Amino acid sequence: MTEAEKFKSLIESSERTLITSHISPDPDAVCSVMLLGQTLRKNFPNKQIQMALEENIPQDLSFLKGYSEIKFGPLLKTASELKPDLIVIVDAADISRLSRNQNQELERLIHDELKAKIAVVDHHQADDNFKIDGRIDVNIIEDKPATAQQIYELCFEQLNLAKPDGYAETALLGILRDTSRFKYDNSDHKNTFRIASELLDAGASIEQLEYRLSRFNKEELMVLAHLLGNVTDSKQGYTYSFIDDQFASDWKTAGRPDTALKTGCDIFSNQYLRNLNSNFWGFVIYPELLAEAISYSVSFRAVSGGVDVAAIAARLGGGGHKEAAGAKNIQANDISGAIEIIKKAIAESLAA
Numbered sequence: 199m200t201e202a203e204k205f206k207s208l209i210e211s212s213e214r215t216l217i218t219s220h221i222s223p224d225p226d227a228v229c230s231v232m233l234l235g236q237t238l239r240k241n242f243p244n245k246q247i248q249m250a251l252e253e254n255i256p257q258d259l260s261f262l263k264g265y266s267e268i269k270f271g272p273l274l275k276t277a278s279e280l281k282p283d284l285i286v287i288v289d290a291a292d293i294s295r296l297s298r299n300q301n302q303e304l305e306r307l308i309h310d311e312l313k314a315k316i317a318v319v320d321h322h323q324a325d326d327n328f329k330i331d332g333r334i335d336v337n338i339i340e341d342k343p344a345t346a347q348q349i350y351e352l353c354f355e356q357l358n359l360a361k362p363d364g365y366a367e368t369a370l371l372g373i374l375r376d377t378s379r380f381k382y383d384n385s386d387h388k389n390t391f392r393i394a395s396e397l398l399d400a401g402a403s404i405e406q407l408e409y410r411l412s413r414f415n416k417e418e419l420m421v422l423a424h425l426l427g428n429v430t431d432s433k434q435g436y437t438y439s440f441i442d443d444q445f446a447s448d449w450k451t452a453g454r455p456d457t458a459l460k461t462g463c464d465i466f467s468n469q470y471l472r473n474l475n476s477n478f479w480g481f482v483i484y485p486e487l488l489a490e491a492i493s494y495s496v497s498f499r500a501v502s503g504g505v506d507v508a509a510i511a512a513r514l515g516g517g518g519h520k521e522a523a524g525a526k527n528i529q530a531n532d533i534s535g536a537i538e539i540i541k542k543a544i545a546e547s548l549a550a
């Protein structure tokens with residue numbers, strides 16, 4: 199039996215299925231939950247299929263069909279109420295990423311109390327080191343650019359399930375976001391472009407989806423302006439920028455949202471950090487507004503095939519991928535001290 203067939207027989211033999219993904223969900227995580235959830239609901243109308251996520255996403259995805267049926271909130275509570283006999287984890291490889299603070303309780307509930315079956319559908323890059331959990335019944339972990347693409351292939355090409363309303367927009371959005379609109383190197387490009395083409399024929403629009411998702415508010419642009427003002431060429435081959443302590447403390451005093459600070463940093467790191475002069479990588483560092491004591495978080499970005507920023511992040515107690523990584527809880531007296539810590543980690547990592 200293939201993993202796809204095993205997956206189908208798990209669905210058929212279960213009464214209550216919970217479909218979920220990781221905390222701090224990205225559009226691929228949410229779209230994957232929705233694409234699979236809507237598809238299973240259409241094809242298995244007598245089964246109870248619940249889509250659930252512990253945390254919401256900053257972007258407004260409510261225009262996607264089925265979004266209103268996702269149950270947002272503590273996953274432990276959702277699972278205790280539903281008592282699923284099958285958990286499908288998408289865009290994450292195990293239970294440990296499903297809840298912010300209740301993973302141990304969740305594991306106990308799922309494994310010991312409910313004795314639920316577990317299926318995983320997740321994609322990864324070749325450099326990821328997945329620890330496959332022996333308690334997982336079906337593992338569909340493949341080298342694919344987006345989980346939304348995997349679910350499309352699994353449901354519609356391998357299992358020949360019927361497509362639910364709105365599937366084209368949901369699938370295309372997950373693919374667009376995880377590939378950064380087809381920008382990243384993709385060893386599975388033939389499948390990606392074939393499927394994207396089918397989704398466009400089915401009525402989804404790259405232009406509409408991209409403009410719907412790329413919305414900035416004034417506060418996010420204020421953060422971006424600050425980062426652009428602080429941008430520095432290290433003269434060591436990389437770029438960096440930072441949110442200074444005064445800006446962060448004024449931001450907090452004014453009651454401006456922490457999320458805008460994070461989003462502003464994301465816009466900068468995704469769209470400008472790899473683009474200054476002849477530098478193809480770098481970092482952005484900012485004070486953690488919500489932390490009790492002063493601490494800093496750093497995000498690294500690199501063009502693929504260049505510097506391995508995951509190795510640098512690992513020296514700082516963080517992690518990620520070769521092209522995008524980060525670390526939290528960096529202890530320093532002020533932002534200058536924090537920047538020095540990062541520069542030192544970079545120098546050591548490059549010398550290693």
Ligand SMILES: [Mn+2]
Binds near residue numbers: 345
């Ligand atoms: Mn993904």
